[in-house]
Amino acid sequence: MKKNLLLLRVYLLAGAFTFSGGMAMLPVIERELCNKYGLIDKESLYEYTTLSQTFPGVIALTNACFVGKKINGTIGMIFAGIGAILPAYILMSIASLLYQLIPQQGPILSALVAVRATSASFLFAAAYTIAKYNLKTKINILLSFFCFAFTALNLIGAPILILLSALIGVCIVHIRKDRK
Amino acid sequence: MIVKIMLTFLKIGFWGFGGGYAMLSLIFEEAAKFGMTIDEFADLNALDVLIPGPIAINSATYVGQLYGGFLGALVATFAVSVPSLIFVPLFMRYEEKINSSRYLNAALTSVKAASVGLIFGVALSIMLATTFNISHLFDWQHINFDWLSFMMMAAAFVLHTRYEISPIVLTLLAGIVGWIAYFI
Numbered sequence: 587m588k589k590n591l592l593l594l595r596v597y598l599l600a601g602a603f604t605f606s607g608g609m610a611m612l613p614v615i616e617r618e619l620c621n622k623y624g625l626i627d628k629e630s631l632y633e634y635t636t637l638s639q640t641f642p643g644v645i646a647l648t649n650a651c652f653v654g655k656k657i658n659g660t661i662g663m664i665f666a667g668i669g670a671i672l673p674a675y676i677l678m679s680i681a682s683l684l685y686q687l688i689p690q691q692g693p694i695l696s697a698l699v700a701v702r703a704t705s706a707s708f709l710f711a712a713a714y715t716i717a718k719y720n721l722k723t724k725i726n727i728l729l730s731f732f733c734f735a736f737t738a739l740n741l742i743g744a745p746i747l748i749l750l751s752a753l754i755g756v757c758i759v760h761i762r763k764d765r766k
Numbered sequence: 767m768i769v770k771i772m773l774t775f776l777k778i779g780f781w782g783f784g785g786g787y788a789m790l791s792l793i794f795e796e797a798a799k800f801g802m803t804i805d806e807f808a809d810l811n812a813l814d815v816l817i818p819g820p821i822a823i824n825s826a827t828y829v830g831q832l833y834g835g836f837l838g839a840l841v842a843t844f845a846v847s848v849p850s851l852i853f854v855p856l857f858m859r860y861e862e863k864i865n866s867s868r869y870l871n872a873a874l875t876s877v878k879a880a881s882v883g884l885i886f887g888v889a890l891s892i893m894l895a896t897t898f899n900i901s902h903l904f905d906w907q908h909i910n911f912d913w914l915s916f917m918m919m920a921a922a923f924v925l926h927t928r929y930e931i932s933p934i935v936l937t938l939l940a941g942i943v944g945w946i947a948y949f950i
Binding site: 601602603604605609637639640641642643644645646647648650651652655660663667670671673674675677678679681682683685686692693694695696697698699700701702703704705706707708709710711712713714716717720721725726727729730731732733734735737738739740743744745747748750751752753754755756758759760 | 777783784785790808816819822839840857869871874877883902918932
């Protein structure tokens with residue numbers, strides 16, 4: 587039980603103070619669980635982090651579940667998982683409620699309009715960062731371009747594009763394997 | 767409505783490879799079915815920047831709250847978390863078999879590439895809606911160019927990518943500038 591409460595506390599702490607996505611949680615987790623309490627070694631933590639990205643779903647939560655499960659079985663997984671999502675859930679609920687309550691007119695609307703414009707630029711920046719690390723072959727560049735074109739023109743929905751891309755990736759590896 | 771919200775976010779969770787930003791394009795499409803406007807989606811992105819935590823959790827809570835109140839937020843957040851709770855125990859049990867699959871890795875690399883295009887698409891939609899006030903790429907007749915939004919967007923992009931200024935600071939600054947601009 588002590589381990590469970592520790593997991594809950596560490597993930598609550600990490601979740602409450604890390605902004606812009608779940609990956610920012612990692613340094614806090616490393617400091618607390620690896621260095622301070624020695625519950626898991628750094629290699630395992632980073633192995634789980636890489637692994638989490640290959641599963642569908644919320645990456646930070648998957649990572650927390652892996653670490654919790656490794657440290658204290660299924661019950662540890664649940665405590666770590668709750669810790670990872672609770673701060674985001676509570677704070678976002680409050681923020682959404684306030685957002686619904688504020689009247690969208692006058693200076694508030696003007697402020698929101700300006701804020702909305704910046705949100706486009708952060709998405710462009712995020713796409714650019716992912717592109718920098720992942721678009722290394724011509725096929726991948728083409729793939730991302732087609733996905734962009736199809737969504738921009740409203741031709742094919744995102745779920746189908748994701749599925750098709752996965753199939754294309756599998757086919758390419760399959761063909762290459764036959765050639766060897 | 768609650769059941770619909772749950773099914774939607776289960777779908778987003780299981781379909782959502784590649785993390786929060788990749789999931790945003792799914793959320794953008796699915797939330798539009800609930801009647802979410804591009805403005806509301808842009809506000810969600812701003813809140814994602816301001817509120818700590820994983821983007822997918824923040825987004826699920828927001829969409830759930832808007833269309834199903836307290837219960838909607840709870841159900842959406844839980845639904846989007848379900849894949850993690852299923853895949854982690856499964857993987858721990860069958861570790862070796864999954865680890866050696868090169869097909870899975872190939873699929874993931876392609877999905878990552880696809881997500882770049884999808885995020886650009888979402889970003890373009892928000893840009894069109896905020897700076898040109900149109901909802902579709904070829905809606906040229908109704909363009910209503912908004913200088914303030916365009917300047918805000920360009921400034922935020924440069925300050926964020928070039929000078930690495932935190933999005934939180936930039937979002938708050940944009941709000942203040944927009945507020946002041948109303949009185950000028």
